[in-house]
Structures are given as C-alpha cells and as structure tokens.
Amino acid sequence: MEITVLTTSPEPVYEQIVRQIQDRVASGELAPGAPLPTVRQLAGDLQLNRNTVARAYKQLEDRGVILTAGRKGTFVRDDASSEVERIKTSRAERSVRQLVLALLGAGLSRAEIETLFRDALRVASPKETTP
C-alpha cells in the first residue's frame, strides 16, 4: 500500500498525505488498528521535511482518524471509518453549498439548478438516477 505526493501540485503536500490516508481508511485498505509508518520513515521515504509529515499526522489526529500512542507508534483509530465518512460528508456538503451559492449568484433559478444537478447525476451514474 503506497502513498504518492506531487511536490509541484497546487494542493499542499501535507494535505495530499491527509487526503490519501483518509481515502484508504474510508475504502478499508487501512483497517482500524493498522499501524502507520513513523514520521521519520514517511518523511525519509518521500524525501520531505519531517515537519510536513508531522503536520499531516497532527491534522489526522485532530480529526480523529489516527492515534499516536507514544513510542508504540501511530495507528488508525478504531472509529476512524465513521470519522472519515463524517469528514467526507461535511466536505461534500460545503462544496455543494458553495456551488449552489455561486449558481444562484450567477442568476440561475432554483428549478434550473435542480435540473442541472439531476442531469449531472444522470451522466455521472446513470443506473442510480434512472427511475
């Protein structure tokens, strides 16, 4: 199981690490209780500053995804999956809200926005949206 970062990406490197670890927890690739590499190992392997990886781990810890147990190491929390789902849902809600506000600001009506969303869903996943 690997993690890949792109140092030239506009997304900060620590956020790429956070996102990828969260995605693996959400998909079940990283099971609850699974150990993670130390900050030193991951920073060394990715040839990054240790502070960058430490910042990512701190953010994951603050979000309740991982748990640092002193010298024992860093582990995925037992309730990490639900926490990641909650984070994903809230991030999706925020994105949709911003998009709706932008569309309303552009002068589209409520009905037009609903139509746009329905069409977009039909294109993205036809089976689920077809009655």
Next chain:
Amino acid sequence: MSEWIDFVVYVVQLVMLGVFIPRQSVQFTVPAMVDRNPAWPASHPERMRAIASSRWFLNTFYAWTVLSIGALLSQRLGLFPSIGSVDTPSWENLKNLHGLFMTVGVIGYLACFLYWTRWLAATVPLAATRTATLKPRSPSDYLPGWWRWTIEALTAAQLAAWLILPALGFGGGRRYWATFAFAAAITVSMSVLAHYTTRRRPSYGDRLFGDAYRRLELRVYDVMRVVAPLALGAMTFGRIAGLDVARPGHLAVVLFSCILGFAFLRLRPAQPGAPTSFKPAAHERQAAA
C-alpha cells in the same frame, strides 16, 4: 606458518576491493539516477551514453590492484625495500605494506563514492512525484525471530563473559578494560546502525536487489556485533596465555572482511514482480522502462 599464506590472504582482499566490489558497484549507477528521478535518464540519452562508456572508475581500481599485488609480491621476493625498521619481522613488513595499499584503496573508494553522490545530487533533480509505503518497517520484516534472539543472546553472553572472567581470575587490568570498552563500543555502534538501517529510506540498492539488500545490511551489523567482541576476546586471552595472536588475528580479520565482500557480491538483482517491501509506483516503473 608460511608467509605465502599471508600473501594469498592479502591478495584475495585486494582483488575483492579492487576488482569485484567496483564491478558490483557500477551496477548501481543507473538505478541511483532512476531512484532520484525516473524520467531523467530517458531525457538525457547523451549523458547516459557517456556514463555507460566511462571506465575510469574500474580502470583506476584495476591499476591499483595490479600495483598493490606487484608491490606485495616484490616484498615477498625481497625486491621491495622494507618500510619498517630492520628488526621488524618480514610478515609484519608484508602486513604493513598491505595495510598501506588497503588504506589508499579504501580512501579512494570512499572518495569516488562521495564524488558520485555529490554529482548525482547536483546533476539529477529530485522527481516531483514521490512514492512511499504506508507500511511501517521493522526488523521482523527482514530477519526471522530466531536469528534476532540468537544475536541478542550471544551479544549479552559475550558482554557478560567480559565482565565475569576477571572476577574468576582471568584477565583484568587497564588494557583488558580498554579492550572491553572498545568491544562494547563496537556492539553499541552496530546496534545503532542496524536500528537506522531498518528505518532508512529505500535507496537504489533496495530497488536493484529488493529486500535482500537491507537484509544483508542487517545481517552484517548483527554478525559484527557478535564477531568483533569475540575476536577481541580471543586476542586478549591469547595474549594473557602468552600466545602470539597478532598475526593470525590480523589474517582472521582480513578473511572476515573478504567474507563480507563475498556476501555483497552474491546479491543478485531482484526478479521483476518479486515481493519487496518497497516498489516504485506504476508510473515510475513505466518511466524507468
């Protein structure tokens, strides 16, 4: 003991350092560049051709080997002037001459390695895309439990023996404890190196040889933890017993270094798809191909 035995042992070590290890080392050239930046070799074909055709490194070491063996042979045949005093035994003169050439060879090898790493860092930029495993590395990934426990037990038993024997009337004195301190320092250093080796980032050696590379490193440090204090102990107690252990002890150390060299030479590039704890990302493999 015939001094030709000393000569043969020294020649084996000189050939190891001057011929086989440089030949094995040049295999790392391209993987080292791919490790830093998979796209760089493909985008610089001229430089790659120049590197592939360059033979100064190998030729320098071949010349050093021929010169060293020639000097030792001349010394052995009495054609080379003694570098010690006239009272120095001839085996010791041979040993000193060998030591001189080995020092030059090792310093030369390290200088080439330093030059190479600096050239690599200055010439090949780090890739923007970097991949790492999310699996923590631990010694148990590379060495079985029985090996690790045996090494720990032997290390503890040796250090305990060094401490207990003076109480039983064997050894003791300033020189004894200085040797013990040296043995303990080697043990601690090797433990620290093994600890670092488990955690260090995968290098081009890991890419080329797979897990066998890190496994060999760990085994070397573990063996050194046991063998170095054992050799020092044997030399100390040989001296206490009135035996002249300097010459066989030195030859044993030279042979041991040759065994370590052979272990390095036995490494073979890992088969594609062989299980390793680290693999480059798919896009890196494509770029390298």
